[in-house]
Structure formats: C-alpha cells, structure tokens
Amino acid sequence: MTAPDAAAFAHPRFARAPRAGCDGARAPVAIVGAGPVGLTLAIDLAQRGTPVVVLDDDDTVSVGSRAICWSKRTLEVFDRIGVGEAVAARGVRWNTGRVFLGEREVFAFDLAPEPGHHRPAFVNLQQYHVEAMLVERARALPACCLRFGHRVADVAARADGVRVAVDTAEGAYSFDADWLVACDGAHSSVRRALGLAAKGQAFNDRFLIADVRMRSAFPAERWFWFDPPFHRRQSALLHRQADDVWRLDFQLGADADAEAERQPARVAARVRAMLGPEADFTLEWASVYTFQCRRIERFRHGRVLFAGDAAHLVSPFGARGANGGVQDADNLGWKLAAVLEGSAPEALVDSYHAERSAAADADIRHSTRSTDFITPKSDASRRYRDAVLDLARRHPFARQWVNSGRLSSPAVHRDSPLNTADAPGDFDAAARAAEPGAVAPDAPLEGGDAAWLIDRLGGRFALLAYATTIDAAVRATLAGARCDVVDVGATPEGARAGDRDGHVARRYDMRPGTCYLVRPDQHICARWRALDAAAVRAALLRACARG
C-alpha cells in the first residue's frame, strides 16, 4: 500500500451573500441549513418554480466525510433533482457486506436487488462531494437563492408564516416566510429557538471514525468485525469511499477518553493495527462520537417544519441518517409546492408528519436494535449476541440475527392517509412490492440502456398504465389534476417506451387495464384493475388531502 498522489479535498469557499437586498422581501419558503437535506428540498422546490431562500451560517461544504453511503432510493431522488448521475459516477458502487468474528469471516451478504434497476443498492461518496454537487445544481436554478454566511438568530411563529431574524458579518436583518423548514442538523438552532426537545435514547459507547487516504487492494465492500484480533472485545468497520479514501470505525467502549482518542498519533496506531504496520496512509479526518436515537414529537409546528437530523437522529450503523433526511425532503417538496400554489389544503403538509415520523420511528427501531447488538447493554444481551455470532458460523438461520446495521431501505407509507385501499381481492402477494405507500419499483424500458421507468414517473402525479384504453371522462379528470399518463403496455396508440423483458408486468402484476396512481415523489397511492373516472378522481383528491 502506498500513499496516493491525489491531494486532499480542497473545500470550496462560497461567497458570503451580501446583506443588502435581503431585508423585508417575503419568501414563500425559507430553508435553514445547506446540507444534503436542505439542498435537496431547495432544488426540488425551485425546479417546481417555488422561490426558496436557503440560509447557512457557514461558507463551505461539510468538513469531514460524515455521511458516506447513499442508497438506491436517494440516488433515484437525486436523479429527479438532476444530480443522480454525478453522484453515481463519482461514488464507489458496492453490494457486498462481510461480517467477521475474531479472525474468521462469519458470512457475507449481497444487497444487490434483482437485475433490471437503474441504480445500485448503494454508492459510497463523501458528504462534501455530494454537497458540492447539490450546491452547483441549486445555483443553476433562478428560483433558488443561496445565502451562505447567514446565521439564523431567531424564528418567531406568525399566524400566516414565520418571522426570521438573521445575523451576517455585515449586520442583522429579518424577513418573513410563508413556511420555514429546519434542515439544520442534530443541534438545530430552529429547534432550540422554539424550545422543542428531541426525545429518545442516548448511548454511552464511544466510537472513533477515521477517514484515511491510501492505495489499497481491499475490495469495495463493507467489512464489519466483531472482536477482531487487532481490536479485541470491540467492533470495527472498513468501507471504501471515492478518491482512495477509506472509512474506518472503531468501537472504543463507554470508558474511553475522547480527548486522548482523537490525538493523531493514537488514531494512527489504531489504523496500523487494522491495516498492518506497513500501511502507508494519511489521516483525513477523525472524530470521536457517541450517538443517540431520538426524534422530535411533531415534524410540523404551525408554519415551521423539521427535516433530517433536526427532526430525528439515529446511529450511523445502517446509513439511515442522510438517506432518511433525503426522503424527508422528497416527501415534503411536492406538498409544500401544492399548498403554496393553492391546489391542496394545508392538511397535505400534516401528512408529511404522518408519513415521515412513521418512517423515522422505523429507522430509530432498526438503529436501536443494531446498536444493542453491536454494544450489548447487559450480560444477558451480550450472551445472546455472542451465541448468535457463534451459531452463525455454521447455521444460516443464526445469520439473520447478526446485526451490524440494517441498511436503509425506502420507507413504505402503508398507513398513509393519502393512500386509497385496494379493492378486495384485486391484488395479491404477487404485487406486494408495488402496494400503496411503496416507492414505484424501477424497471427497464424499451429505448436503449438509458430508459428506466422510475425516470418517467415523479415530479407530477402519473397514471402508470398497461395497454389501457382511457376514456374521455378519465382523461378530463387526469388533465384537471395535471396527472401524466405513462402507458408501458402495447397500447393501441403504439408504445414508444414499453416494458422491456416483462419487468414491469412482473413487478406490478400488470394485466391489460391495470393502472397505478403514482405521486410526485414516486410513491404509489392507488391502483386498480379497471379504470373508473369517479374512483380516479376520488384517489387524486385523497392524495392531495382533499378527500
């Protein structure tokens, strides 16, 4: 292993926005925090033509790689907002995870979904790269106003909006926004200004994250050790990022001295213990942390909304932090835009809390269980954990219990008030993956390697049809809701981008006449075996909280 030639990432310095001109001008949406969540939401809104102001106290992207695993669902959202290809091309694709106990591999898992999906299970890319790509995209949108170097000092609720007080190097100012979305992270200043607490559980164990730059023959896989020979009685993780940067994670225990552990010499010794004495690396970033699993009780407080880490916190094992936050933004964008343009009532925004707080609870449940497995809290818990690891060497049944992090999967809003229930007996287990509340499964379409179903959906409502004759009454209903028709069957009109190799037919259990109603965030909200104008109209109203 030799040290790579590539220089360390040079953080861009964004020009601080001048204070002049910021006073007084009312904004439809103000977003606090230009991280992955705030920027995703800002771009989504701006693409819809909703003017948005983004405030960030800093003038650069994330320091340290922080979030590194971007899920298939996040990449699909990124595709919709124009950065998916950049992130996927720059990131490191991986599907395989390996779990070791002591010197020996216990088992390996493959996260690759079935073939016929555009995006892989995960790509690894440092958060600063993703943020730089999002900033570049946001800057290309006239409706998006980025204000770096603007720190939110206070927020005050008003009946029809929010008063935002801002500090800059050139002095303070304030303005009104119809809506404010707090995407300002675990230590959210907006949450503090409103006196809101995030409740849950804090964990005592300390962990060390070390990002090192090195050339290495290790494969692009997620390696997780329980009780490794180089770090006895604790856990460790090794994961590749872009530019020959590697994420190393060491469990340190509850009694570790955080200050001593973050000293470079101490970190280097731990890295050498893992990689071997001849390892030639440079340390990019190190952080000693503990973590928490908690969330704010309500994601909506009047005209103030919370998203990402400002709303919910999880442990890093499972990549559920940033990927959960991006799904928050995906969920909220179309709803805020619809309410602002008057096509939906404010109640639609309440469904953001209903759907995303349920998703956050699921993330927290998974994350807490992973944490309990990795750092058992009692002798009994440790005995079960050790027994599972021991049995897993020989028995596949025990491997399902080995929990080194349950990796982020897309939320299914099964109990959403926006869903229309299936008619009894219409859909069986064959179409379970496409149930109301689920993300529309991707599939390849005719028209070359770059044609994917997921890219034909989203942005607006879409009726996904399969060789369906759509009568005038249904057409009028769809047109009234600006709902696109995407027919991938052999339509009488001729399929221009039909199902390739029958993937859509299988994943959606399509029969002639079957239709799915897909929301602007690509989640399915209704489906039928035969179209009926009244039913379609009712489902569209319901999906906009008007039902």
Place this chain on the structure above:
Amino acid sequence: MATLDTNPRLEAPDDIYAMLVDAHRGLSDAESERINVRLVLLLANHIGDPQVIADAIAEATTSVRGDAPAAH
C-alpha cells in the same frame, strides 16, 4: 399464528427432562448459561411462530417474577 400449547405433549417426559439436565452436568454456571441461550435460539428458530415465542416469554417471565396465576 398459533398460541403456546401448554398441554402435556411429550411421550417420554422423563427422558426429555434428563436430556436437558444432563446437558449441564459438570459445567460451570457461565457455561450452562451459554448453552441455554443457544438452546433458546435454536428452538425459537425451529418454532418460527412469533406468537408462540411471545407467549412462552410471557409465561416464563411471569413464572420467575412470582406472580403467576394460581390456575397454573
């Protein structure tokens, strides 16, 4: 989902009891506990039904806490 069957089900109950006890013969408490958690995991997987396992956990914890219903 089934519920926990607490009716007598074993043809040779003394043999089963002896098997369970003999597995711990000559072992320290720590070794016994390690065997017991493995047994629980193996049997839980074999049973497979979450309701049966939940019933068994409830019955076992109630029994240890000393507030078992008199009917048992």
